[in-house]
């Protein structure tokens with residue numbers, strides 16, 4: 001029997017309404033190609049019901065004590081910890097990534113719950129006493145109200161957890177619209193949060209597509225929108241929600257470069273390139289998709305990457321022997337394959353061609369093997385586009401300066417890494433490179449929970465990065481209170497029309 005994933009509104013599952021607005025979409029197991037689940041697609045009225053539930057809940061949650069909020073978050077953390085395996089299995093069944101990788105995703109999401117558990121410290125304001133005679137000034141931060149989150153398919157548990165734990169800890173109530181391709185993990189997180197004691201309506205989940213998203217972007221009771229997904233949609237979300245007067249952070253796509261200097265440990269660089277390019281089948285916004293080899297190391301580095309890539313075992317994510325799973329949909333697999341089949345005609349040398357790969361017994365899965373393209377021209381599609389699959393491009397330059405100029409000419413600026421033994425070069429790179437997250441001998445420099453995550457240029461629209469201190473700032477607004485309590489022995493100050501000097 002097909003599983004059904006319903007909305008989660010006001011602390012309980014809500015079926016999609018019958019009639020014209022009551023539609024469902026299919027969810028596929030990428031390893032078999034079989035439709036396993038039906039997910040409700042929200043109508044405008046259903047989104048409105050979720051926002052109304054969140055607005056009702058805000059009336060008391062927004063003024064609830066920090067002690068109460070942090071106690072619930074600690075319980076949620078314990079439940080998450082106890083259900084890591086179950087959530088990872090849900091991710092694997094709908095996304096396809098291997099179980100160990102899914103467990104890593106849950107762990108990185110849990111890090112943000114850890115951060116949210118410490119909200120008592122983060123929301124401490126600032127106080128200056130005696131700024132003038134008997135005058136004190138306090139800066140405080142208050143929640144916004146109802147906020148919305150719209151998330152991508154590639155991290156169905158972690159990216160929602162980049163948003164709602166901190167938003168809710170700050171006193172907001174939340175409406176999440178997860179990816180319709182793998183919606184189950186988000187609902188399970190909402191159930192666990194409810195089990196931890198979260199009052200009804202504080203966290204709501206509505207599923208669907210553009211209809212649901214557009215309603216959230218225009219709803220007058222939604223005060224802020226966090227988005228993570230592809231660049232064209234991030235740009236659209238930022239423009240539309242801003243035009244509707246909302247605070248917006250919209251994180252987009254990427255093309256992450258790894259600059260390898262001639263003095264680097266080439267074995268370590270090759271290990272890192274293979275792990276970062278092909279992990280999660282390249283469906284990570286921080287995946288390394290372009291290696292830039294400096295000087296004469298190109299041939300040796302490509303040989304080392306090839307040797308390692310050829311050994312990666314591809315198979316279903318729930319098979320412990322698999323190191324890389326399938327892609328999310330057959331259509332996406334075909335699109336990824338088209339970059340490889342078109343690469344030679346556009347000037348690349350195809351070192352490994354992963355197209356046409358299949359896993360015996362799972363022929364209908366969305367499989368593709370690992371591809372490696374060398375001497376990739378910068379004007380080719382494989383270099384210019386975010387492929388979001390297991391395709392690694394190698395480019396060659398003569399000098400460090402040429403490498404930095406190449407990376408800085410990319411419209412994306414999410415993550416980047418340098419591999420070198422030269423501390424001076426690494427230090428220059430940190431300062432000169434135009435990207436939001438930089439790794440030095442670290443291929444995927446995803447910040448830990450207490451530092452914020454975000455890219456530059458077309459990888460982020462808005463001025464707040466996500467989680468960390470930026471997250472707390474995004475989900476609160478500042479207020480400054482200036483107070484004078486005259487000493488009882490003093491008389492009235494008297495009228496003075498002058499500006500305080």
Ligand code: NAD
Pocket residue numbers: 150151152153154155159177178179180208209210213214228229230231233234251252253254284285386388414455459
């Ligand atoms: P996507 O942009 O297609 O979808 C993201 C969300 O937007 C989904 O919830 C989807 O339902 C919704 N959406 C899609 N089309 C829409 C439209 N026309 N109008 C309104 N809403 C729409 O992204 P995806 O394919 O799910 O995820 C992969 C992308 O996300 C990649 O580009 C990847 O780099 C990016 N990503 C970025 C980060 C980051 O931190 N910068 C993290 C993860 C993923």
